[in-house]
Amino acid sequence: MSFSDELRTRTATTWEAATGHRFVEQLWAGTVDDAVMGRYLAQDALFLDRFVALLGEAVAAADRTDARMAIARQLGMVAGEENDYFARALGRLGIVEPATPLPPTRGFLELMDDARRSGVYGNVLAVLLVAEWLYLDWAARPEPSPRDWLHREWIDLHRGSAFAAWVGLLRAETDRVAAATDDAGRESMAGVFTRAVELELAFFDAAYP
Numbered sequence: 250m251s252f253s254d255e256l257r258t259r260t261a262t263t264w265e266a267a268t269g270h271r272f273v274e275q276l277w278a279g280t281v282d283d284a285v286m287g288r289y290l291a292q293d294a295l296f297l298d299r300f301v302a303l304l305g306e307a308v309a310a311a312d313r314t315d316a317r318m319a320i321a322r323q324l325g326m327v328a329g330e331e332n333d334y335f336a337r338a339l340g341r342l343g344i345v346e347p348a349t350p351l352p353p354t355r356g357f358l359e360l361m362d363d364a365r366r367s368g369v370y371g372n373v374l375a376v377l378l379v380a381e382w383l384y385l386d387w388a389a390r391p392e393p394s395p396r397d398w399l400h401r402e403w404i405d406l407h408r409g410s411a412f413a414a415w416v417g418l419l420r421a422e423t424d425r426v427a428a429a430t431d432d433a434g435r436e437s438m439a440g441v442f443t444r445a446v447e448l449e450l451a452f453f454d455a456a457y458p
């Protein structure tokens with residue numbers, strides 16, 4: 250079993266609680282309450298800012314040209330198309346002020362800041378891998394899309410062949426880097442991965458008051 254599969258298997262209970270969360274169910278059904286969607290997106294706007302910084306560190310730390318280019322392209326997508334979704338979504342929901350970070354957001358910001366400042370590519374990859382793979386997992390359901398663009402576009406940003414290929418690259422990079430490092434390095438990557446999965450679940454929970 251690959252390193253990434255092993256981590257995924259090890260965290261299966263928490264992972265599946267996140268991918269099957271009521272927020273995800275309601276998003277697919279198009280029934281997420283505007284107050285919940287606003288609370289979630291306002292927190293995620295804080296997440297996204299630091300996620301782009303983390304992608305920047307991954308661009309800098311990658312030790313292969315193909316990976317660096319792929320990460321840079323994804324950074325451009327997040328800073329462009331995805332940021333545009335946030336502007337329209339927050340505008341429609343009447344959210345003008347940046348939110349105060351809730352505990353799971355604070356946890357994520359800290360995890361991302363630590364990984365970024367460490368400059369350790371494996372730890373940076375471990376955060377990126379969870380954030381993208383877990384989202385692909387809930388967004389790639391073979392179900393009819395919700396009608397409202399607010400819900401549909403949030404799903405569409407995390408599925409499709411380009412996004413699946415991006416997650417494939419993160420998995421391949423994570424497995425390659427894990428194989429080239431020592432036990433302490435792999436332990437560190439596993440710790441980051443596990444913490445990120447826990448935070449993903451807590452992040453969905455926090456959308457509900």
Ligand SMILES: Cc1ncc(CO)c(N)n1
Nearest residue numbers: 293296380381384449452
């Ligand atoms: C909290 C969270 N995790 C993952 C993603 C997708 O990268 C996101 N937008 N927000």
